Amino acid sequence: MKILLKFLVLVFIFTFQANSAEKVEYLKTDWSFKGLFGKFDRGSLQRGYQVYTEVCSSCHSMKYLSYRNLSEKGGPEFSEAEAKAIAASFEVTDGPNEDGEMFTRPAKLSDKFVKPYENVKAAQAANGGAYPPDMSVLVKARGGGVDYIYSLLLGYEDAPSGMKLDEGVHYNKYMYGNKIKMSKPLSDGLVEYSDGTIASEAQMAKDVTTFLMWSAEPHLESRHQMGFKVIVYLIILTILVYFSMKRIWSRVESEV
Structure with missing residues (x-):
C-alpha cells in the first residue's frame, strides 16, 4: 500500500511539473524560415555555425552533419573553398596505415563533424555526470521547437528565494523543472562575428537556433x-x- 501511495505521489509531482512547464510562454522572435514561403537567412546560418563552433561544440556533437553540408544549397552555403578550409581546421582519426597504426589527418568535406568526446562515459565524466545531447536534431526532439531552444538559451535567472539548487545546477525559467546542469552559455560579445553583426546575447541565441533548425531540417x-x-x-x-x-x-x- 505504501509503495502504491509513493508511486501515485511521484506521478502527481511529475504531472504537475510537466503541466507547469507547458504553461510557460516561450519567447518569440521573427523566424525567416516560418511559413509557406519561408527561407533560411544565410547570414544567420553562417553566424549560427560560428556560435556552435566557438561555444557549443566543446560539449555538444552534431553526428549527422558532414562538412560538405556547409556548402550545400539550402544551408549556410559557404563556398566549397570555405567549407574545405573549415574542415581542414579539424583533426580526425583515420587508418590503419601500412604499418597497421591509426593516425590523425585534417578533416575533409566527406568527414562527419568532429565529436568533442570519444564516448558517452567520457562526456559524462567531463560534465559532472550529465550527458550533453547531440544537437543534430535537437530542435525536433524538444517540445516547442525553435522557440523552446531560443528561450532556454536566454532563460537563465537567479533562482527564486527558497529554491535550493545543488552544486553545478542552474536555474532556467524555460527548462522543464527549472533546473539545468549546463551553465549559461551566452553573454554579450562572447564571439566576434566576421560580418560585423553585433553579437548580443539575443542575436547569438537566434543565430545558433536557426543553425540548429537547418541541421534538423536541411x-x-x-x-x-x-x-x-x-x-x-x-x-x-x-x-x-x-x-x-x-x-x-x-x-x-x-x-x-
Whole structure:
C-alpha cells in the first residue's frame, strides 16, 4: 500500500511539473524560415555555425552533419573553398596505415563533424555526470521547437528565494523543472562575428537556433518550394475539373 501511495505521489509531482512547464510562454522572435514561403537567412546560418563552433561544440556533437553540408544549397552555403578550409581546421582519426597504426589527418568535406568526446562515459565524466545531447536534431526532439531552444538559451535567472539548487545546477525559467546542469552559455560579445553583426546575447541565441533548425531540417526550403508547386497544381487541376464537369453536365441537361 505504501509503495502504491509513493508511486501515485511521484506521478502527481511529475504531472504537475510537466503541466507547469507547458504553461510557460516561450519567447518569440521573427523566424525567416516560418511559413509557406519561408527561407533560411544565410547570414544567420553562417553566424549560427560560428556560435556552435566557438561555444557549443566543446560539449555538444552534431553526428549527422558532414562538412560538405556547409556548402550545400539550402544551408549556410559557404563556398566549397570555405567549407574545405573549415574542415581542414579539424583533426580526425583515420587508418590503419601500412604499418597497421591509426593516425590523425585534417578533416575533409566527406568527414562527419568532429565529436568533442570519444564516448558517452567520457562526456559524462567531463560534465559532472550529465550527458550533453547531440544537437543534430535537437530542435525536433524538444517540445516547442525553435522557440523552446531560443528561450532556454536566454532563460537563465537567479533562482527564486527558497529554491535550493545543488552544486553545478542552474536555474532556467524555460527548462522543464527549472533546473539545468549546463551553465549559461551566452553573454554579450562572447564571439566576434566576421560580418560585423553585433553579437548580443539575443542575436547569438537566434543565430545558433536557426543553425540548429537547418541541421534538423536541411531540406526545408526545397520542401516549401515543392509544397507551393503542389498547391498551384491542385488549384489548376480543380479549375480544370470544375469546367470539365460543368461542360459534361450541361450536355446531360440539354439532352434531358
